[in-house]
Amino acid sequence: MTEPQMPEGPFSGGCQCGAIRFHALALRDNPHVCYCRMCQKATGNLFAALVGVLHENLTWTRGKPAEFMSSDQAARGFCGNCGTSLYYRSIGGPHVSMSIGAFDEPEKIALWYQLGLEGKHPSLFHLNEIEEAGTTEAAMPEDAAVIRISNHQHPDHDTDAWTPRPGVLP
Amino acid sequence: MSPVLTGGCQCGRVRFAVDMQPFGVHVCHCRMCQKAVAGPFAVICPVLKTHFRITRGEMAYFHSSDIARRGYCRDCGTPLTFEYPHVEGLGVLVGAFDEPSRVAPEIQYGNESRVSWYGTLNALPGDRVTYADDPQMLHRISSSNHQHPDHDTEQWTPHPGGQPD
Numbered sequence: 001m002t003e004p005q006m007p008e009g010p011f012s013g014g015c016q017c018g019a020i021r022f023h024a025l026a027l028r029d030n031p032h033v034c035y036c037r038m039c040q041k042a043t044g045n046l047f048a049a050l051v052g053v054l055h056e057n058l059t060w061t062r063g064k065p066a067e068f069m070s071s072d073q074a075a076r077g078f079c080g081n082c083g084t085s086l087y088y089r090s091i092g093g094p095h096v097s098m099s100i101g102a103f104d105e106p107e108k109i110a111l112w113y114q115l116g117l118e119g120k121h122p123s124l125f126h127l128n129e130i131e132e133a134g135t136t137e138a139a140m141p142e143d144a145a146v147i148r149i150s151n152h153q154h155p156d157h158d159t160d161a162w163t164p165r166p167g168v169l170p
Numbered sequence: 171m172s173p174v175l176t177g178g179c180q181c182g183r184v185r186f187a188v189d190m191q192p193f194g195v196h197v198c199h200c201r202m203c204q205k206a207v208a209g210p211f212a213v214i215c216p217v218l219k220t221h222f223r224i225t226r227g228e229m230a231y232f233h234s235s236d237i238a239r240r241g242y243c244r245d246c247g248t249p250l251t252f253e254y255p256h257v258e259g260l261g262v263l264v265g266a267f268d269e270p271s272r273v274a275p276e277i278q279y280g281n282e283s284r285v286s287w288y289g290t291l292n293a294l295p296g297d298r299v300t301y302a303d304d305p306q307m308l309h310r311i312s313s314s315n316h317q318h319p320d321h322d323t324e325q326w327t328p329h330p331g332g333q334p335d
Contacts, residue, residue, distance in 0.1 A: 016205040016240075017232055033291070036300045038317055041180035044242075044249035044263035045207040046270065068181055068246035069329060072314035073307070076180070078247025082232035083240065085208045085247055099208030106210060110287045114296030121264075123213075123274045127197075128289050130275055135282040136200050143237065143254075150236030153202055167232045169244070 013103035014062070015079035015086060018154025019164040021062035028052030028095055031109050036116030042076045043085045043099070046121040050088060051109055052095035061158070081167040104156040177267035178226070179243035179250060181328040182318025185226035186250070188217050188262065192273050195264065199288070200280030202234050206249050207263065210285045214252060214261035215273050222260060225322065245328055268320040
């Protein structure tokens with residue numbers, strides 16, 4: 001398989017609520033998914049989709065992530081206000097493995113390889129066979145309209161001013 | 171009655187139980203689910219709120235719009251739930267279950283923001299298990315693993331979350 005070209009930087013991104021924003025000057029040529037059980041738990045999902053950014057190429061432009069040490073070898077960065085999983089960081093490593101979905105344009109960052117196959121969910125072998133219900137607008141037009149006018153997610157671009165909606169405890 | 175499914179966050183502060191078989195499990199590609207899990211799509215398991223119990227700790231919530239809120243662990247960040255407070259069901263993030271392989275998606279939603287490379291995921295190279303080429307690193311991780319085990323525990327002291335260096 002021919003490896004796709006890496007997109008050229010700079011890149012921007014952040015968490016769902018907008019309390020954390022970052023810039024990445026360039027990406028390492030390692031966009032991948034990791035199915036390991038620890039990446040599953042960090043994201044609440046079936047895998048993490050990650051791409052490396054050298055420390056010197058990464059700038060936190062708004063706020064700072066919280067971290068959870070998933071082992072003595074690695075930290076997982078997340079937004080303490082909304083929970084978005086932002087990165088995996090191997091202690092002492094040259095780069096931070098940023099979550100691809102946290103970038104403003106995740107579509108541009110195509111995956112190159114898969115890791116952690118011991119944890120691959122059986123359904124992921126049959127992605128193309130899962131029935132399609134179409135777009136959010138088509139499947140649930142009334143809810144989609146309410147969501148659109150009260151969307152608290154930070155837009156997919158940098159903003160000069162943004163007041164994140166506070167996370168709440170019950 | 172023992173629960174049908176159990177799960178929780180990475181650090182173990184929040185644990186939950188589900189007392190019904192899952193139904194209508196789905197992939198959601200919408201941009202809001204992408205951001206909540208910071209990945210190309212989320213996999214969500216609907217359950218009735220009457221059949222969902224928090225068995226340890228409590229979730230924090232982010233209101234992603236006026237009609238939806240997303241539960242997560244404030245200590246480790248794991249996304250746990252998606253819900254419309256006014257409806258009788260809520261969605262559990264499938265990766266948070268102790269046995270996610272028991273919960274399989276049947277349908278895809280939010281195709282307006284499905285990444286173009288979704289269908290090629292299985293064609294990607296990769297046949298390695300985690301650190302197959304570095305057993306020493308694997309040992310260093312497994313011997314200091316702070317993730318809660320994939321079953322309920324009587325006693326568990328979550329490893330505290332920290333701030334970056």
